[in-house]
Amino acid sequence: MRILGIDPGLARVGWAIIDQKDKELTAIAFDCFETEKEVETSKRLEQIYNQIMMLIRVHKPDVLAIEQLFFAINAKTAFAVSQARGVILLAGAKKRIPNFVYTPLQVKLIITGYGRAEKDEVGKKIKRILKLRKAPKLDDTVDALAVAIAHTLSNGTHTNKPYQKPVKNVKHKGNGVLKKVLLKSVPLSL
16 A cells, blocks of 8 residues: 655645555655745645645555644634645545545554654654654654554554544553543544
8 A cells, every 4th residue: 555644734745655565664755845935825725736646646645644734823824724735635536545634643642652742752753663764854744754654553443434433552651551542533624
């Protein structure tokens, strides 16, 4: 299975192509592309759409795994990122690629076993899982790799169907006690 992992943004979009064969994960390509803030928003969204379509044409992913938005403070930024996320999902839909949405907490929980893990901890895990010489420098690229890996490691328990709440056992960081955690499914909506 080939996964296109995306960390959406209007200024920067992190992307990663991961192959999964049995339990082996291989990073095929990963990077980040940027749009210039001086450019009109509609043109920036078009650039994002075209870049994602090019990635789909070149790498032919089987699924798209995208990070869910989480903004507690800045509504203006959340709106812009939502627009970018929309064109990314549209690109996948145009090519009939199933998409899966993961919150940052879900990604960190799946990758590190702790939903509040720091970025550097996630980067170190990604480096180890994919046997990279070093973790990528940009957080956007790390997040794209993380969401792609999280999709492969979710073992099919994640779904975009509303109201399904699969239970997964995870080791809770801190007291070492095994706890059951609900991985809430996120219904796909723009």
